Amino acid sequence: MQLRQWQSKCIKHALKLYTQQNHFMCLATPGAGKTVMAAELARHLLDAGKIDFVLCFSPSTEVNEGIRATFSKRLNKRFDGLIGSVGNAYTYQSMSSLNSGFWQLLNTHRVMVIMDEVHHLKGHEYANANAWGEEVLVNIQDKAAFTLALSGTPWRSDKAPIVLSRFTEPDNTLHCDFIYGLEQAIADGVCRTPNIALIDNDNIHLNEGDERSVFNSFSSLLNGSSLSYSALLHHPQVMLYVLKLGVEKLSKIRELNQKAGGLIVASSIAHAKQLLSYLVDDLAQSACLVTSHMKKPSKTIEQFRHNNTQWIVSVGMIAEGTDIPRLQVCCHLSRIKTEMHYRQVLGRILRVDASPNQAAWLFTLAEPSLSDFAQRINVDLPETTVVLEHQNTETIDISLPANKYQIESSFNDNATNAVSLELSQSKMREPVTKTRDMEEENNYNLALLGGFKERIVQLFG
Known part of the structure; x- marks a missing residue:
């Protein structure tokens, strides 16, 4: 399946930035195809030998089922967490039940972690983090080979900071490495x-x-x-x-x-x-x-x-x-x-x-x-x-x-x-x-x- 133009541009930009940093934030309007973009970006990193596994996290089991299907198809590999698979998708809620043996994977292998609808994860430090955000700060930050944050609505209703995010001065707005808005998506026939x-x-x-x-x-x-x-x-x-x-x-x-x-x-x-x-x-x-x-x-x-x-x-x-x-x-x-x-x-x-x-x-x-x-x-x-x-x-x-x-x-x-x-x-x-x-x-x-x-x-x- 051919990629949409914005997906190709985003992947190219992410691969370039990943030579200088290990975190990438993508804002794309709901319905634009963020999951396909993420799967193709992961495929590029796997093919280049830069990562061994991919772990995805999202807010719900329904979203995870879509992630598993998309990644399995785009990577042409199993994506169910069983022996022989290249990764799996988990809910944010399940993070606290994952034992230390699971998180050890990030210390022993090069793992890409993808966080879908990242606005659910609050906090850039332990003091202001919610439970899900704290799991990221403890187990993923500084341990994953690469992290990818995805969102269609990059803010929280409580105006709290989003985990792993950066903010621009002086207006303190969220910094996104790639933005694909609704206007462009409609013009491109994507939405x-x-x-x-x-x-x-x-x-x-x-x-x-x-x-x-x-x-x-x-x-x-x-x-x-x-x-x-x-x-x-x-x-x-x-x-x-x-x-x-x-x-x-x-x-x-x-x-x-x-x-x-x-x-x-x-x-x-x-x-x-x-x-x-x-x-x-x-x-x-x-x-x-x-x-x-x-x-x-x-x-x-x-x-x-x-x-x-x-x-x-x-x-x-x-x-x-x-x-x-x-x-x-x-x-x-x-x-x-x-x-x-x-x-x-x-x-x-x-x-x-x-x-x-x-x-x-x-x-x-x-x-x-x-x-x-x-x-x-x-x-x-x-x-x-x-x-x-x-x-x-x-x-x-x-x-x-x-x-x-x-x-x-x-x-x-x-x-x-x-x-x-x-x-x-x-x-x-x-x-x-x-x-x-x-x-x-x-x-x-x-x-x-x-x-x-x-x-x-x-x-x-």
Whole structure:
């Protein structure tokens, strides 16, 4: 398989720098093909006789399976850690369980260590390191023949330093030895052009105890009341409207590409089950669920990667590094509101494949932070963003129960603190489950009476 131009350039630059230093940091936009680049760089070093083994570390077993497959194919050698193999992939979480005999390999042989999504590793010294970062400082730093750090989002939400990283003066920004941004990836045909729809509502009525308030946007609701973003994500009308937009867009894409799929990023397992129910029972979609509580989540992801199911609903299982090129639509309904997570989720729908329709759509609520993240993508795409305001004037065909019912929920799936969210509008079936994942302790009556609207952020319009 021929390398992409950026991969060849990165490998050439890394080989040059490795004559002067043993660490290389590559920033490449999610979906660009960092794993293939890393495998080919390792192959060059193996062929040149500069290393004996390759050890890869990543955040999840799902990512590791992809790493093993890619490295085995590109190196034409076993990559499973068994006798005769040239290396293996491990999770960061497993580092602490690896014994001294394992780490001794770095003292007796020339080992290349590759750290995928390196932003998970915190600290440039023991005093400020997290558990995973400390393992690198103790067992890998100054012992590996070469180290390669990979990331699509080279920062941490807590602004802490990343392990083995260098910083430039005087602004103290992270130094990357090679950068391949989203703008260039789109221009090269490596990544799809993303479109981001920010969903809002202009007439929101909230009863909080004896107090009645009216808001003209989700932003004003969240800033002007004690209602949380998590509670908003669990409002049935909100869930159904976001899902409906995603379903309509995926259906349009599948007119040309019948294999196209969609991803729903949920806030919790209970939330994911409710979203799955809406997809299947209300919107007549084929869908599957993948969570960390399942016995074999990797098998579910692998089946979805190759089958024709329309949607996969996930709780944290398909966020970074998971390669499913047929994903082209995503509904972001997670309560996580960090830019790193936001960009990683967006990256799941940007991988180019051979299908005739390469559209990529991300649907989120117009929550202030998420709106800011959408606009900051413009930093990667200067002078080419087109922002359109679109008002939905049609009557919303999503109704709620005529009789009031209470939705009991809690901050996590097993907690007991309950909240009741009272809704009263026209017909809708009783919910399949009355559990929801919200963080409220008060009772609310929330009615969305206005028209929903979508602000479309078209990148490379």
